[in-house]
Amino acid sequence: MIEILDTTLRDGTQGEAVSLSSDDKVAIAKRLAAFGVPIIEGGWPGSNPKDAEFFARMKGVGLGASQLCAFGSTRRKGVKPQDDPSVRAMLEAATPLVTVVAKSWDFHVTQALEVSLEENLQMIEETYRYLVGQGRRVIHDAEHFFDGYKANRAYALATLEAAVRGGADTLCLCDTNGGSLPEEVYEITKAVREAFPGLIIGIHPHNDGELAVANALAAIRAGATHVQGTINGYGERCGNLNLTSTIPNLILKYGLELEGISREKLTELREVSHFVDERANLTPNLRAPYVGDAAFAHKGGIHVSAVLKNPRTYEHIEPEAVGNSRRVLVSDLSGRSNLLAKLAEGGVSVPKETAGALLEEVKTLEHAGYSFEGAEASFYLLAHRLRGGEQPFEVLGFSVFMHANEANPDLPTWSEATLRVKVGESLQHTAAESEFGPVSALDLAFRKAVQPFYPEIAEIELADYKVRILSGQESGTSSGVRVLIEMARGGERWMTVGASRNSLEASLKALTDGYAYPLVKTQLISQP
Incomplete structure (x- = not known):
């Protein structure tokens, strides 16, 4: 059974051009819960007021079988866990589980945290023991784990041992810089799986090498059963693991069971993808696998001819399995099959x-x-x-004039359009003005000519x-x-x-x- 943790509302918002209001985050959390995502990471309540407000609002919101998760970091150097603001903020979010990021690469410990290797281990263990004592399930996000393992295998494993001593039940291995290769991820995850047989092993890959999905699948083959990613692959730099691709791969390709997300639920995938894009005010990725408009679009005449005979000729799954649909495109590459299929889509016969x-x-x-x-x-x-x-109707001709007051440039520029349109046997000659440009003036003139004959265009x-x-x-x-x-x-x-x-x-x-x-x-x- 694979457990999905969706971090769209936290790690996803670190992506360029991704911005979600508190209302957006509440709406997305509800939609992810309805889809069946078991763990929804809502944000870092200790880092900004928006996330703190989100968790406060979510205290009265039911998510069914899904659980909300708060994110934070280990205690700071020289501070007790109970006195650390980040740790307190995680507890005040009142979520049943927390995800805590901790350093596992010795280079980061000494250069970024500026603490000793031993103190970093203490920070991990003490923070987790305190959180578990407060009734929280702790998911350990081992930041930069693959880079750390390759640089200092013994120390990277020691950070995991500290997390286990503190009471974490999930060890999530993070490819934070996104530069690892699938064969590396497989071997390292396998080694961790063998070293910690009683723990849940997770994977949190980034997509800087365009390998996040491949790396996640490699980790799962090696024994990982916890997967962290985002809808549509939102995230810092090149993005996080794209759950919109990973989930159907796990269900349809590997035949695995996902907690909360059934094969039947998979038919909602495209709608969930577009829902999140809409709330983020982003245009859906045309070429997104599984859910994009082009995912099952056929343009070449030979392809279309074959697909019309049997879709399996050029489709790896049935589009309906992920809530998508087949599309036939019309272009200069089309054959007669394209045209007839496209006309049939619109109920048109010729x-x-x-x-x-x-x-x-x-x-x-x-x-x-x-x-x-x-x-x-x-x-x-x-x-x-x-x-x-x-x-x-038939447009017979048009003219457009732009008017500007050179003597007083502060006055607005405006456009004037005249149009000659034949509607049935009637010849209409109309004019209109607009401050919003020549296309707007043409639109108004056209409506003036045609609307008396076709009131519905209003x-x-x-x-x-x-x-x-x-x-x-x-x-x-x-x-x-x-x-x-x-x-x-x-x-x-x-x-x-x-x-x-x-x-x-x-x-x-x-x-x-x-x-x-x-x-x-x-x-x-x-x-x-």
């Missing part, structure tokens, strides 16, 4: 002759700068047009707008651009694309596709 024309059109447009991989709404609209579907909002410079022979302001726009209505979202050497033309194309898609969606699905 004749074979139309599929051939659609494939050629996609390749031509991609050469001109379009990309339909994320902009599926534009792809469906293209298919709708090629099969002769009715168009809700419910549609622009949710995201991205511009990318396209590399090519031209450079600087002469470069072409690709614009991706995300629109939203209620809980539904869709993306469209436009490309041109003129950024406003590209923006208008993506924008009008964004309004057209919900207007013709019913026709897309219903028409053969």
Whole structure:
């Protein structure tokens, strides 16, 4: 049975661009508990007010079978454990177990702590004896253990012996600098396992060599049964062990049982990953194994053809096992199988002759700068047009003017857009102004022209707008651009694309596709 300790709320927050409020930490702790994580390390209550506030708030929060864990360090040099602020803070957090970091590398003991090797052993033993006496389960985080073991094997093991004498029941070996290799981790963990047969042996790897998952699996093969990591691999420098990859590897690849996290619970993995990203205000990693959007995405025509016959040809597991789904991408690398599969995803069918024309059109447009991989709404609209579907409107032309008061530069710059749009047999010529730029002015002018005919577009909002410079022979302001726009209505979202050497033309194309898609969606699905 493997025990997972999640340190997203402590070690994960040390990662660059990762910041969690107290509310975020409470929400994530609840979600991790619902997922079944047995130990949730909430932070270092003695290091900052936010973590102290978190533990105070969590005293009234039920986590089911999961346990909250406080983090801290051994007593300081020359201070009794009961008088040390860090030790007191761990106890005041009122968690049933604590994780305590201690030095195991003689180099760190003399250089960083500036204490004797013997006093470091006393600090470990005395701190743990005191905490155990206060009714806490103690998890010993042996900081820099693998580096320490390679430098001074006898002393590194002596620090573990001190932890055991103090009453720690878990010896977690930390690859703090993240530079160890799997074969080293295996051999050293095996040696520790043999030296301490009655103790729980753990692993806490960092990812500086892109080997954290491999090192964790190596340690488990050597006998470790306690694993510390973070959701999505958050953490200092290159990050911690990514539990989002490790957990499915343990369950699906090794067939191991995890305390609290069943194979059935694994179907929530992608949602948990995205939940934590959302609370951290970070964009989910597109290429994250198991949970990323690209994890089961197929682009090459030969691949798609094979996957449609049998997914095992290019998928190592069923995407649904981790809450993900299969995706077929459309691009200039596509074959007819890609197009037909993508159309089927949206409930759209086209004749074979139309599929051939659609494939050629996609390749031509991609050469001109379009990309339909994320902009599926534009792809469906293209298919709708090629099969002769009715168009809700047609943009005939536009102009944009920027106004600035040179005599008084403190006055805001504003934009004016005029637009000619054909809606059915009616020709609309509208204008609008905006202080928020030319795209906003175009949007307002377009709404003014079309909304009287399609009142439902009042419910549609622009949710995201991205511009990318396209590399090519031209450079600087002469470069072409690709614009991706995300629109939203209620809980539904869709993306469209436009490309041109003129950024406003590209923006208008993506924008009008964004309004057209919900207007013709019913026709897309219903028409053969």
